[in-house]
Amino acid sequence: MGDPLKIGIIGGGGWLGGAIAASILDAGLVQPRDLSLSYRREQPHRFAGSFWTTDSQRLADRSDVIIVSVRPADWQPLAVNAGGKLVISVMAGIRLRELAKHHNTDRVVRSLPNAAAEVGKSYTPWIGSEGVNDQDRAIVRATFDACGAQDEVASENDIDYLTGLSGSGPAFPALLADAMMRDAVSRGITPDVARRAVTAVLVGSGRLFEKSGECPAYTVEAFVGYRGTTAAAIEAMRDAGFDAAVRDGLAAAFQKSVDMGNSS
Ligand SMILES: NC(=O)C1=CN([C@@H]2O[C@H](COP(=O)(O)OP(=O)(O)OC[C@H]3O[C@@H](n4cnc5c(N)ncnc54)[C@H](O)[C@@H]3O)[C@@H](O)[C@H]2O)C=CC1
Numbered sequence: 001m002g003d004p005l006k007i008g009i010i011g012g013g014g015w016l017g018g019a020i021a022a023s024i025l026d027a028g029l030v031q032p033r034d035l036s037l038s039y040r041r042e043q044p045h046r047f048a049g050s051f052w053t054t055d056s057q058r059l060a061d062r063s064d065v066i067i068v069s070v071r072p073a074d075w076q077p078l079a080v081n082a083g084g085k086l087v088i089s090v091m092a093g094i095r096l097r098e099l100a101k102h103h104n105t106d107r108v109v110r111s112l113p114n115a116a117a118e119v120g121k122s123y124t125p126w127i128g129s130e131g132v133n134d135q136d137r138a139i140v141r142a143t144f145d146a147c148g149a150q151d152e153v154a155s156e157n158d159i160d161y162l163t164g165l166s167g168s169g170p171a172f173p174a175l176l177a178d179a180m181m182r183d184a185v186s187r188g189i190t191p192d193v194a195r196r197a198v199t200a201v202l203v204g205s206g207r208l209f210e211k212s213g214e215c216p217a218y219t220v221e222a223f224v225g226y227r228g229t230t231a232a233a234i235e236a237m238r239d240a241g242f243d244a245a246v247r248d249g250l251a252a253a254f255q256k257s258v259d260m261g262n263s264s
């Protein structure tokens with residue numbers, strides 16, 4: 001890649017922008033002095049040695065790669081001319097064509113990390129426009145490998161679907177954890193014990209999946225095969241509509257991403 005890479009993150013003061021900044025600094029993909037971050041109101045007290053600004057055009061002018069990490073509703077008023085540079089969007093819904101037009105560049109990437117970027121465990125699907133070259137692809141891979149794992153996917157339709165599945169994904173175990181905790185507390189378990197138990201279940205099962213690499217269906221069937229407490233729980237949850245609730249939730253997220261693209 002030759003000269004040190006200069007990266008700018010528009011919305012670097014936010015949740016995801018800050019997580020990406022921390023990950024790429026930790027990975028040594030960018031040096032603090034070569035990282036620029038823009039914010040809207042109050043400058044966050046992090047990333048000492050990097051360049052903070054409220055002027056996102058100035059950020060773009062001093063960067064080779066511009067990551068756009070503002071909320072979709074804040075993107076239309078964001079007037080930043082990338083002048084042909086590589087622009088990587090992490091925004092839900094916004095399509096490649098609109099990104100290219102809006103930022104005056106044919107080198108655009110649409111990506112969708114998730115909140116686990118904060119702990120280096122995001123999964124990030126992405127797709128590039130025709131103008132994206134091999135060196136750009138290497139930068140995108142390095143950026144999102146630093147945040148966890150990444151895949152280049154075949155279509156923007158895949159991104160719309162994965163926006164719900166993996167982009168929104170960390171919210172779903174949180175939903176399950178919340179439901180489990182509330183049930184436990186309603187049955188007299190102390191909130192402290194309930195929280196420790198539920199957290200251990202989530203972290204432990206995630207690690208088990210990562211280690212074994214086995215298909216979730218196999219794990220479920222193995223538990224069902226015991227014909228014990230787990231089978232009783234799984235069957236009751238399925239009878240109450242668990243699979244349909246997941247399917248409907250993912251369909252709603254997919255449709256929302258498509259609708260956001262249509263209205264951007
Ligand atoms: N948080 C998440 O789990 C995920 C978020 N995303 C996408 O990432 C983007 C950012 O989301 P979050 O970080 O969660 O939101 P956030 O609200 O925490 O961060 C956005 C930041 O952009 C700043 N901002 C807005 N307009 C600006 C401007 N003109 N110049 C400079 N800064 C500006 C805001 O002040 C805020 O700090 C969204 O488009 C969202 O769709 C994608 C995947 C996961």
Ligand SMILES: O=C(O)[C@@H]1CCC=N1
Pocket residue numbers: 092163167168
């Ligand atoms: O909820 C959202 O719209 C964003 C995109 C995926 C996760 N957060």
